[in-house]
Amino acid sequence: MSDTxxxxxxxxxxxxDVLVYEDAPKPQPKEGEVLVRVHAVGINPPDWYLRDGYNALPPEWRPQVSFPLIPGTDISGVVEAIAEDVERFSVGDEVYSMVRFPGDLTGGKAYAEYVCVSASELALKPAGIDHVHAAGAPMSLLTAWQFLVELGHDEPNPLQPDRHRPVPLEGRTVLVNGAAGGVGHFAVQVAKLKGARVIAVASGKHEALLRDLGADEFIDYTKTAPEDLVRDLDLVVDNVGGAAAARFLRTLKRGGALFPVYPLGFAGAEEAASRGVTVSATQVRSSGAQLLELAPLLNDGSIRVVIDSTYPLADASKAHARAGQGHIQGKIVLTVE
Structure with missing residues (x-):
């Protein structure tokens, strides 16, 4: 067995261009861990935040890193070896995971042929989808699920003093901004699955897809600003977030909620209070238990993973360049030979 x-x-x-494809030491599973032979890697915004040095974060939040490091968190693959104390998995199992997030902001080490994963962060891959689609799911789908359905943990919220609480969805009207992207296309499907009426906001080229995924209404933001068009919403899930998220406050009814997936820079707290609107966010966390719960929904097509594009692991730099162009439809995935 090679050790590289x-x-x-x-x-x-x-x-x-700083992403380098090269030989690296092959990891060995420690207590509680599983070694996975990676078949596909989903890429996510934290991958390029790490690559550029977390410039968007306040300096005191930026992790100390030592180079070289392997970025990436989302994998689908096959169990290669297990630590002696791991009982729930066997060599040869097909599995998927979001690895070490947010516990290790210096990279989950997923952009590789092999990665060690805590058994608690791992679940059997949905049999009905391939490795590429399974790798596209973990971070984005867990984000949508933890925001909209169930937090799934008791960790302190680094983004606000209070615990994030999902709101009832059945019979409610939910607007999803940035609906065609990674988290957005899952948020549309999860809200619809839970009985909401869903309004999707994206550019016009995504309309057919989003209606196919269950959106009841579609707004092309390149033609009309959604905040000028809708009122009396129960919930806005803003996948773009940041300072501009405050524009959605006037679209919400009193007692409604705004969930900015990227809350840093939000500047509408006083207006939200005066309108009786709750603004809340959370930090997605790895959860094998939730991936296990979600697997049947991925398996039977109740939730679909849309793939924007795929690149070989050796071309991760091209995948990141594609991400930098924006207007991603679904997920970008790296394939591992």
């Missing part, structure tokens, strides 16, 4: 593997690593912060 191929991986895509960072030796410095910067643009997509």
């Amino acid at each position: 593997m191929k991986a895509t690593r960072l030796h410095a912060f910067g643009g997509p």
